[in-house]
Amino acid sequence: MNNTTHTSNSVNYTATSWKPESVIIPLVFSLIFLVGTIGNSLVLAVLFRSGQMNNNTTNLFILNLGVADLCFIIFCVPFQATIYTMDEWVFGPFVCKAVHFFIYLTMHASIFTLATVSLDRYLAIRYPLRSRELRTPKNALTSICFIWGLSIIFSGPYLTYYKQIDMNGTIACIPVWRVPQRKIMDICTFVFGYLIPVLILSLTYARTIRYLWTAVDPLEDMSESKRAKRKVTKMIIIVTVLFCLCWLPHHLVILCLWYGYFPLNQATYAFRILSHLVSYANSCLNPIVYALVSKHFRKGFKKVFSCILRKKVTNKVHVVQVAHTVSTVEAVSTEVSHINEPQPSSSSCSQSNGRQWGAGEQTSPHDKSPNTFITFNVT
Structure with missing residues (x-):
């Protein structure tokens, strides 16, 4: 996933020709950053x-x-x-x-994670009782x-794969490994970071779907538990x-670059940009999917938004009350502190929405307020 290009010739080419992307691409990246940051932060808030x-x-x-996804958006997309x-x-070396x-x-x-959750879903649906001790x-x-440990092992070599160098007075961040080493690294990334996980995903979900649509008699009423598992x-x-799908174009570009025909022209340059945008856009799609498919996530999102708006309104009322009290009466500090006490209307936002998440349990009403959770966590 190299936006800086794989050869010095391509760097010079992109830096000197066809620049409409200098306006369009930043706008798209800004949209990805905005939607992804807000969406994934809401997902984390709803889950907590x-x-x-x-x-x-x-x-x-x-x-x-x-x-x-939030880590990717914050640490990668802006740069x-x-x-x-x-x-x-x-930005420096x-x-x-x-x-x-x-x-x-x-x-x-x-x-x-997707490969692991596919196995989790298969066990939950195919062996619901026997898998409880494992899941x-x-x-x-x-x-x-x-x-994360395995991810660090596979991505660790990229700490030396790229380096900031001076190319005839122009500072560039490009690959510095020799071509044979780069080929091996890129192939390993494709095999272990895409091909094998996709095969695992295909196998597990094929068996899961087959069981869901063949093992259950469509004439019989499906239990609420089975319906929930099918929706999840x-x-x-x-x-x-x-x-x-979003990451496939990126890997195809890399494979074509090393083992196929990938000339450096405007068409291939545009395709490379498109592959980057599509792969980066994936980091902001999951919250949209959750909102469209899961009614529980939709309710959770609405709850978070309502709590945010309620908190803002409450804060404004507090400010007005304090200003009015101080300007009309020489209020003592105890009166001001009394005005700023939490109101009952906002305390409900700190209560969980546990009944919507399948287990039927609710958390304590003394949980933290949503403001604690709606933070742009750096991943």
């Missing part, structure tokens, strides 16, 4: 407020996906967008290495730690298909 993080393995994996607007790299490391780190973390939050957290599986499958 749902009160089901301690007994729902699927929510833990969805949370991990949101963290990976990569400048490649099409500036003639040289201006450390950021040059770090940005590309996080690109591949989050890519591996996302695809490994525990503790094992899910262990899997997530293993996913449908949502995860859509997320998986979108990830595979």
Whole structure:
């Protein structure tokens, strides 16, 4: 996933010709950044407020996906967008290495998480009783730690793959490995970071779908539990298909560059830009899918928004009351502190919406307020 191009010739080419992307691309990147940051932050807020993080393995994996997407958006998208607007790299050698490391780190973390959750869904649907001892939050957290550890191993070499260099007075962030080493690294990334996980996803979901649509008698009433599992599986499958489709053009470009025919002209340059935009846009699509497919996420999003608006209105009322009290009466400090006490209307926002998340449990009304959760967590 190299926006800076793989050869010095392509860097010179992109820096000197055809520049409409210097305006269009930053706008698209800005939209991706805005939608992705808000959307994934809302997903994290809804999951934390749902009160089901301690007994729902699927929510833990969805949370991990949101963290990976948010990391990618914050650490990668803003810096990569400048490649099409500036003639040289201006962020220094450390950021040059770090940005590309996080690109591949989050890519591996996302695809490994999707592969793991596909196995989780298969066990939950095919062996609902026997898999309970295996599908525990503790094992899910262990899997997530293993996913990030494995992602670090596969993306670690990219800390030396890229380097900031001076090319005839122009500072560029480009690959510095020798061609044979780069070929091996790119092929390993494709095989272990895309091909094998996609094969696992295809196999598990094929068996899951086959069981869902053949093992259940359509004439019999399906239980609420089975309906819920089918809806969750449908949502995860859509997320998986979108990830595979969005990242496929990027891998095709790399493969064509090394083993096919990929001339450096305006058409291939435009296709490379498109492949970057599509792969980067994937980081902001998951919240949209959750909102469209899951009524529980829609309710959660509405709840978070209502709490935000209610909190803003309450704060404005407090400010007006304080200003009015101080200007008309020589109020003592106890009166002002009394005005600023939390109001009952906003306390309800701190309560979880646990009944919507399948387990039927509610968290304590003393949970933190939504303002604590709606933070732009750096992934």
